[in-house]
Amino acid sequence: MTDLLTDTFGRRHTYLRISLTERCNLRCRYCMPAGGVPLRPREEILTFEEIERLARLFVRAGVEKIRLTGGEPLVRTGMEALVEALGALPGLRTLALTTNGLLLPKKLPRLHAAGVNLLNISLDTLRPERFDHITRRQGLALVLHAIDLAIAYGYDPVKVNCVVMRGFNDDELADFVALTETKPIEVRFIEYMPFAGNGWQDARFMPYRDMLARLGERFPVLERLDDGPNATAKTYRVPGFRGRIGFITSMSEHFCDGCNRLRLTADGNLKVCLFGRAEVSLRDALRAGATDDELGAIIRAAVRRKKAAHAGMHTLAKAENRPMILIGG
Template identity: 40%
Template structure:
């Protein structure tokens, strides 16, 4: 199939007619932080080298998916920058025909070291996870992380040419929720794209979740001259600018996977560092692709294999769905995914 010049003749479509165009790849389950909502304090068993997907296996998988309409890739972890060879991998990924957009989510700790090389390799969009602007709170939430390293990484990423730079912030009740306006002022001052993401209690406590609506209402009360004006509404993020800063490039977005899910427009698959395909972040079903990638299976066979799996993709997650109270209660009681035994560093976010 010539994916450089023609639209794919066959597409990856689930049982509800949603075309898959977006793949999120977890490069590693390792991380140089221990964020409280990502892994338990005593850590988790990490994958051995042989258990992880090799770069060659990942590139083979992306090549196949690109032939069937996947055109957007996001690199996640763990922390992707702790895996050796990541820059060379990005360069090879960027050379795959059909792939139009490559982005990365990072905690920013190593960004000052890698920003220029990543940009030169073809990475043009970057999201930086940052949940506190207070040194003490940041250290507590990350269990020892250095805030200054992240802020330095943001500055260097701006200098290198990444635009927009998106800051992913999870506000958790009782931990960092008082920093709402500090983050907004930080984004405006530095002309950043700030996205507040609802806390997803994967294996954790739901009571700390603050809805996007609650945040917007607080903004209106605390900064009346910062009346939010809606400028966009993609399938994932509702974006606003502040009327007092019209000419500022800062954009404030709200991602609401719990209170206002975007399942109807879901176009994504996730692959874990161990080669498990996940159809949804909120369910624990996984499908091994490592074995089939190392077989003699043709691209067509793998396509049909994936298409069959896709028919199991649910129409929506049922968390916070009042029409499905029983399953909702079950999800709440089980802490949503895998009875609380799976953490975000394993899934890839």
């Protein structure tokens, strides 16, 4: 299984993102249609036992980091028990969670004890009325409380994911950076990406170079930091600030050549590229009685079909793909 996760371009995949559910307690405009999305029947979603078996297989093959996503992963009943099982996997170095934060205060004590050692909390605005508009729900105060609680539990940094849209929330960039002055936060500004049903418009797209220019009006000096070979973010710090900022430049300056990520959807499909249509069902193979070696062969074949890079923003805007909510953030 030594070459199970290496593609034909020499990229070794050590990072697996697992979606626990297609359900979410928010309705963010850039993520899903206003009416939500058709949800699969419960029996089509991976069980915790199936997730644990696949995770164990991936870790044995070389995955060192697992991130739990959704939908909103915290809405899945009993997910804490799964986290405890994953946290005990030998060889797993990082167990991460991406959440909108609404349910985090109630669940964080057990998640922290189970081994979740990296937190990303999604937040696209610091203004209550705008939060209500973007998410079609209320709850900004709860999210801000979740961030402070994560800091109190020792997460450093707490990563705050902010999808930036021109004319929508780009006037808050400097306000987000100001959060990093005294708090151990890494604000990650994410370029708006086209997905089915999210109303993507070219006019709303704001490349990171434009974000940098906007920030330069208030913070004329931004210190560039070193990023790892598989980093998705270009990171900076305002000199003297405790935290930092990052830019996820998936559209304007992709980082496909260093991609080490695979995705497992809630219904058990393996996606080797966030933006690719190609998927293969590990769930069906599992339920047909596949051995670990047979599952490994399916995974190896999928990884070796991974392309060098995604097709580009304007092509992706016209291509068919799942809505982001059904892929896993």
